[in-house]
Amino acid sequence: MSFREKMPTSPKSPLRRRRLSWSGSWLNHQTTSFKQVISAVAQAQSPRSRSKSLSSDFDFPDVDRTLSLPDSLLLKILAKLPESQNDDFSLVCKRWLDLQGRRVRTMKVFDWDFLLSGKLISRFPKLANVDLSNACVNPPRKSGVLLSHKSISFHISSSDSTNWQVNLLQSEMVDRGLRVLGRGGCDLLKLAVTNATELGLLSLAGDCSDLQELELQKCNDNLLRGIAAFENLRALRLVGTVDGLYSSSVSDIGLTILAQGCKRLVKLELSGCEGSFDGVKAIGQCCEVLEEVSICDHRMDDGWIAALSYFESLKTLRISSCGKIDTSPGPEKLLGSCPALESLQLKRCRLSDKEGLRALFKVCDGVKKVIIQDCWGLDDDSFSLAKAFRRVRFLSLERCSVLTTSGLESVILHWEELESMRVVSCKNIKDSEISAALSSLFSLLKELQWRPDTRSHLSSSLEGTGIGKRGSKFFKRR
Template identity: 55%
Template sequence: MRSSSISNSNSNSISPRSEPDVTLTLDANYISNSVTPDFSSLLSDQILIFILSNFNKSQLISSSLVCKRWLKISSGLIKSLKLLDWDFLESGRLCYRFPNLIDVDIVQACIISPRNSGICLSNKFVSVHVNSFVPDTEFIWKPDFLSARVIDRGVQILARACCNLRKLVLFGATNEGLDAIANECLALQELELCSCTDFDLKGLAGFRNLQILKIIGYVDGLYDSVISDIGLTILAQGCPRLLKLELVGCEGSYDGIKAIGQCCQMLEELTFCDHRLEGGWLAALSYCTNLKTLKFQSCKFIDPSPGPDEHLGSCPTLEDLHLVRCQLRDKQGLGALFIVCEAVRELVFEDCWGLDNNSFGAASICRRVMSLYLEGCSLLTMDGFEPVVLSWKELKRLKVVSCNNIKDSAMTPELATLFSVLKELKWRPDSKSILSSGLDGTGVWQNGGRSFKI
């Protein structure tokens, strides 16, 4: 306003060229004598929440450094968290800083490790910093953990402050800690338990809405807790509404799996990872009457002694069977698995060692297969692959990747004809595969509307 009045009053004496110089001088004086305003204060909390809700987690953490208001709003938008410092939980700062958490993982904070170490020991579950010095008497180093009493106390603090939890990953919690979670976090739907014992699982009986459960028993090089038939039976009786169950490094036998099938009648997905189940357990899968998906991951065997075929039974509702990074040298156990999974609609073999022509031929009993995915099965050849695939009259989807002994040169006209009617085909058995030249004259490319990935 002052700049305008000066230019108007002296319009006859001051040339137009001098007006910008006067304005610039006045603006510079104004800026130097004032504080830069906070324009974000003009935004309401609702608008600022809407803006920050579009940030990812790392951006939210950066935005919390702007001011106390942004700190409070951005912290309230963070829903999931992996705890690294146990004192941050026990002091109450975790729940005060992040009041709206629904997904918490405390495993890393339960492991006592040096913070300043540059050596990191990692496996598929956790990463642990270790000292460079290992005593000569210790051939295999194992980390130290917080005591069960300390862990239960921290879990109780977490349960009281974050009662809206939907997913929780616990380490070393006992029956007392699980009871606190069950009583306070009524909406909890997904739970993962590491390093627990059979009788610790009694605390699962208080969970009303638990649908997804993962039990991690023995972990090589980290801890060696045991989950046996006793724990599997307690689990089955305490969680009748389970939809998904994953057992990692768990022991047990026919009785434990049978209890799960009889009590958890809503169970739809069952996963075994590096299991240590005794021989004969496979027949208990027939009690899982609503099972739709069965997965095996990193298993050294399926069933060392499955028993007579007539006693195995079957899972009539099973749709998907996945075997990932498993050793399939035991032909008897794999054949028994195919008998139990006779009604399967989708078969997946990924990086499985020992799957050869004979073992894959046993899969021909599964006559309702509509989808097959093979990857990293180097022992399988066209002689074992083609008869099984041609026997599946309902096959619609086929993916073959990195199976080096399945050659284009061994392809027959019958297999080429099958390719022409598939809804989806991905054919990359090796780096030298050239399907187009191998199918010249077969008419496989003449059908439109198909999905081919070569």
């Protein structure tokens, strides 16, 4: 007789019970276990449960004992769960679904009707960060082609591959959604929206006066009249024209309105915006606590760089994706400097315009941190203009393929306060061309990351020599 024939097969046998419960136990293990923990907490608060044995406390309850727990306590318990289980416990019951909705603080909306219906706010009443930029795009019917551009993703018609202009929602529809969002009573602190109007922003400001961060895509001068109502605004991102997607204009008029209405700004990003010296100067004079300015793909007139000297509190300046810096910045003797500037970052810019680059380096002469990444046109002559920097402590060069070893050496030997350096993927900087003076400088650095090309062996040869590590004790104290 086989072993299987000897074992009992009646429904009451242990083996039979084990077979019946096996499929359900592994499917519901996580939910059941968590339910048991909640029940144990509920029993611990109940006077009747204190007389029961420890074994009975963890039996699966016939009655939902979590009903005795207040929402505030249950929310603290649910907050201990990993994010991967949020969807699981929201399926337990309607109450837990509502509690999960109250825990969601950030939402990227893709369906505009979901906002207009009021379901967004009723389902997630405690939203603080809402991104409506993707929902503001009206997708064509039966489109299977998805186009992504930075933070925007939208569908385009596959039958018309020559016209990729974004089909945005009408401004009236966008304003209507902003009114629904404002009347929902959520604790909105950050918002991103596309193609809104001045009236839409004013209606939102009346209900969400605590808004601190705002991103306006397809922005224009008239729209900026509405942002003055956000008295607590600290960070602002304006997107005017995006090539191939949409076109809008932010000129000196809009920048002046911005300067007069947002005097508490700490961070400002201008992307695809126009303007000139006057608009930039107005921002520098009015926004006295502005610390970070980012300029992306600008369309500003010549001479705008000279206005940067009016930013007395500016600490970080980022310039990215710009085909030009400033082709006619004016006489160098008329250029001032940013007194508080600490960091200058240039990414994906054309730096072949030496006049604009000279003016920029002159205005930023007191900078302590310089980052240049993926910039074309940065040859030895252009980089030599960096001798204007007087207090550089950190230098990072990445994918600057034209710059040579001698060009690098001619500049950094003039920087007496240089402490750290990073050189990555700069193929014309060679180990074999390192001079004795440059090698001596390396030995004094507190931190050195040297990988100019795939053939570089300096990093491995530095091990055990102390080069790039002297002064590390002082470096760690800071």
